[in-house]
Amino acid sequence: MENYLFDFIEQYMPLLEEEKKAIIDMNIFRSFKKGTVLLKEGDIIKSWYFVIKGCLRSYYIIDSEEKTTAFCTEYESLTPVSGADTYRAAHYVSCVEDSIVTVGNPEMGKETIEKFPRFEKLCLIISEQLLANNLSSFADFKNSSPEQRYLNLLKTRPNLLQRVPHHQIASFLGIQPQSLSRIRKRLAQKGNV
Amino acid sequence: MENYLFDFIEQYMPLLEEEKKAIIDMNIFRSFKKGTVLLKEGDIIKSWYFVIKGCLRSYYIIDSEEKTTAFCTEYESLTPVSGADTYRAAHYVSCVEDSIVTVGNPEMGKETIEKFPRFEKLCLIISEQLLANNLSSFADFKNSSPEQRYLNLLKTRPNLLQRVPHHQIASFLGIQPQSLSRIRKRLAQKGNV
DNA sequence: CCTCTTTTTTAACTTAAGTGAATGAACGAA
């Protein structure tokens, strides 16, 4: 199970045996049932998550409507979103499926960085890459129609539609569930999908 | 002029005199004329920019149409967007106005970090904040109409509309220039603006 | 198995953005 995490980290930087050992000793693997809320809006952020198995969803609520902002499946990591107050969560995080997740926290991070200073560079690289990815997704989103966004999702994350309720997908695409139904019907008739 | 940069950095971490001196010695202040292209798509990224005076714009081109992804005015910093190849720019950067800008580059950054290791933590904090801001803007964008996005821009960056051509604003808002005209007219008639 | 709830789809109608074309205004260069 640890190997998933090590593979992820070693995309960026090879790990020494003692570093791997230190990570294992932190005992950060957790299981959660479908529907479990890991983090609520306003909670003090004490973790970041890396998904070994399952699916997390990040969302916030406006006018009692859930607005999904991210899905996070195997081999992906989720950084809780904070707002003006950087210590408190601006979004919820919950489990779309039964999930196995590593849960890190800042104190652990601090200790680890003191012990292995090069982990700071790793964090910087990952953060910069997340930023670059997000900038690029944002640009794509701006310059495409709901239908194009849906097709793009089909292409980049095809299995998500089988794993996640469509109304959550719809809000992730910035549209109403009815519109998503309509788009799917339209494409099916055209024979494009 | 340096003080603008120091104030920016000291939002995150107080600077020692010797650190300030080192920064000054890097001789990173540059002036550019309106229209100057600082970075082209495909160029090797060798800089990040901090605006002392003026306005930079980041954009990319699809079907010979410019799609604006960011405006960067006084006291803001612009990180060039890279794509799959993290060393090459995915977007253009150009000057909307005559501008004074500090231009940093990775070698300088490396040397500086070697000399003053705590600058790495600074970079991490800034990168994490940029990520948080971007996630939050993206979420707002997803869940608002073109009209709401325009009103939001008016509220958050009111002077931008006087400084930047409207068709660039339109593409920044993800709409056509005609639609921006229509929105402005509609709001003016309602007396909302 | 049945019931209740959630999810997905369909329909009719409203609203606003996209598109193509044209006009007028502002700007820059010679």
Next chain:
DNA sequence: TTCGTTCATTCACTTAAGTTAAAAAAGAGG
């Protein structure tokens, strides 16, 4: 100043998403 280009606005028309309501389908719990 004038000419040519770029920019902003307007119009008519098309297209698709939002909205409201309702029905059908799928799931969850007892």
